Amino acid sequence: MTDHPILVIGATGKTGSRVVTKLEAKGVAVRRGARRSETPFDWEDPATWAPVLKGVSKAYVTYFPDLAFPGAVEKLEAFTKVAADSGLEHVVLLSGRGEHFATVGEEVVRNSGIPFTIVRAAWFAQNFSEGYLRDPILGGALPMPGGDMPEPIIDIDDIADVVVAALTEDGHQGERYEVTGPRLMTFAEMAEVLTETLGRPIQYVPISFDDFHANVAASGGEFVADIFTSIARETLDGRNAHVTDGVERALGRKPRDFAEFAKTAMATGTWSVAA
């Protein structure tokens, strides 16, 4: 273990905040990479990249909002050049399963010359508790397109555990961990688990991709809706409808179940109506 800090990009986000907490619990020095961090990091401002990389040994990289946004892969490539020049010894990239542009981003990191680990993740369970589906859940609904297509939804605490293992243990360089939860679930089945856990009805509402687009556009605008709808169409077409062994390969244990996620999230109060 080195004394140089580990950079966490997206340190205030869903996975990054967990990676920060878990690294610090192990006594590892962390440099937070976010726009209002002590040393600010902004994907839109390349002048911030070299200062945040100065003196760090390793980095966890999440791209916001998604590698499918125009210019994202180019920015990731430019960032890895700066990181290679600054002597970064290991990069761990968060990628998404079945997403074309995430795969292109993975190639950028593979070709960067920096030792790497790729964590290619399934759909996050925390989308329900900390993401864009929290508000509908508070209203008692789970509106999703894709029909009965099952998804091996993952608890992002498992993603953070894999990332921390990759950053702090030997044996993970060059690996691509495709990480999923332990079972395939339809959104209707997820709604049943949430109903039981919350103790009030959470109704699965099957919607079309056009309705999904309209919902996203209402809050995020047409452009953002176009990209997220295209990702939803891509990832809910059946290509991701199988579980993988990435968590077990990286950690030597099974991933957490969605029911366990729901209990843990419930205990934080995120779904209390007054929140």
Ligand SMILES: NC(=O)c1ccc[n+]([C@@H]2O[C@H](COP(=O)([O-])OP(=O)(O)OC[C@H]3O[C@@H](n4cnc5c(N)ncnc54)[C@H](OP(=O)(O)O)[C@@H]3O)[C@@H](O)[C@H]2O)c1
């Ligand atoms: N949701 C899913 O189901 C899913 C599944 C697979 C993969 N993914 C991937 O997960 C990634 C997102 O990771 P996450 O969910 O852990 O993060 P997140 O919760 O979306 O948080 C975003 C983070 O990025 C930071 N950020 C926002 N704008 C930024 C900018 N211009 N420059 C630098 N930092 C910025 C935010 O910090 P500040 O606002 O404080 O600056 C925050 O720390 C995406 O690439 C997505 O494709 C998501």
